[in-house]
Structures are given as structure tokens and as C-alpha cells.
Amino acid sequence: xxxxxxxxxxxMNRAMRFYDAVLATLGMKRKRTFKIAIxxxxxxxxxxxxxxxxxxxxxxxxxxxGNGVTVAFDAPTRAAVDAFHAAALAAGATDAxxxxxxxxxxxNYYGAYxxxxxxxxxxxVCHQPAAAAAAD
Numbered sequence: 525x526x527x528x529x530x531x532x533x534x535x536m537n538r539a540m541r542f543y544d545a546v547l548a549t550l551g552m553k554r555k556r557t558f559k560i561a562i563x564x565x566x567x568x569x570x571x572x573x574x575x576x577x578x579x580x581x582x583x584x585x586x587x588x589x590g591n592g593v594t595v596a597f598d599a600p601t602r603a604a605v606d607a608f609h610a611a612a613l614a615a616g617a618t619d620a621x622x623x624x625x626x627x628x629x630x631x632n633y634y635g636a637y638x639x640x641x642x643x644x645x646x647x648x649v650c651h652q653p654a655a656a657a658a659a660d
Contacts, residue, residue, distance in 0.1 A: 529595050530577040531644040532587030536562070538616070538641055539578045545615040546640075549607040550597055550648070552576070589643035596647035602634045608648040609636035616641045 533539035540562055544554055547564050555574050556563040563574035576595070581587050599605045606623045613619060621637035629635075635649035 526575075528573050528575050528577055530579055531589075531595060531640070531642070532581050533578050533642045534580070534587045535641070536560070536578075536580060542612075542615045542617070542641055543578055546608060546612045546617070546646075547576070547597075549604060549611045550599060587642050589639070589645060594637070594645045594647050596635075596649055599648050599650045601652070602650045602654070605634055605636050605648050605650050609638060612638040612640070612646070617646070620645060 536559070540554070540557070543562070543564060547553075551566055552564045553567050554562055555565050555569070561577055561579040564576040564578075565571070565574040569575070597608070599608060602623070609619075609623050617638035617640055619637075620639050621635070623636040624634065626633045626635055630651070632651055632653045633649060634651075634654075635647055637645065637647050639645055
């Protein structure tokens with residue numbers, strides 16, 4: 525289990541516009557806004573520390589994406605995966621893998637991948653079988 529995930533940005537306002545639009549497709553909202561950080565969580569999140577943060581690097585150097593690092597968001601439906609991917613591209617992401625099945629992970633893995641405007645790799649995935657994912 526993890527406490528939270530953090531990605532870096534060198535342009536906080538651009539990151540805020542991007543993540544506000546993209547995470548809304550998964551029901552997440554911006555919870556806190558600081559000059560150097562923003563956080564996101566579901567509206568009813570009961571924890572003390574939001575699970576997703578976007579920050580300016582502490583060392584004040586340019587933010588760079590980690591090689592091999594992917595932040596993956598759980599989607600309740602396959603339609604939510606499609607909506608996330610579309611919203612990400614509309615908000616300035618680059619495609620890193622369109623929505624679709626990736627059975628080499630497991631038989632019900634329906635996911636998509638993008639790079640945010642800072643180059644951070646994001647995944648959104650629905651792990652439900654097609655019938656269950658469509659019913660939600």
C-alpha cells in the first residue's frame with residue numbers, strides 16, 4: 525500500500541489545467557492548491573494526505589519524468605478509460621498507447637497510456653471483465 529504518488533512539473537498552471545480536466549473523468553477533484561504543489565483525490569476522500577500530487581521539484585531544477593516510472597489510475601469502466609485518454613489528449617498529452625485490451629497483463633486489462641505535458645507517463649486501466657465494466 526502506498527501513501528501517495530507525486531509527479532513533477534515545471535509549469536504549475538499548465539499542470540493544473542491538465543490534471544483538473546483529466547482526473548475529472550475519474551471523479552477526482554483538486555483538493556489543495558499551493559504555489560509549488562497541487563493535490564487530487566475523490567470528493568469524499570477521508571485521508572489526511574491526498575493520493576496524487578503534482579509538485580515543482582524541491583531542488584528548484586527543471587522537472588523531468590522518471591525513466592520507467594508510470595502512474596496508473598484505476599478506472600471503474602472501460603468507457604472511463606476512453607474518456608480519460610480523450611481528455612488527456614485534448615488537454616495537451618501525447619499518446620503513449622491508445623485504449624484497448626492488453627491481455628499480456630491479464631485477460632481483462634483494458635488500459636491506455638499518455639505522457640502529460642511534462643512527459644510523465646500516465647496509465648488508466650479498468651480491470652473488470654467486459655460485461656461487468658459495461659454494467660457500471
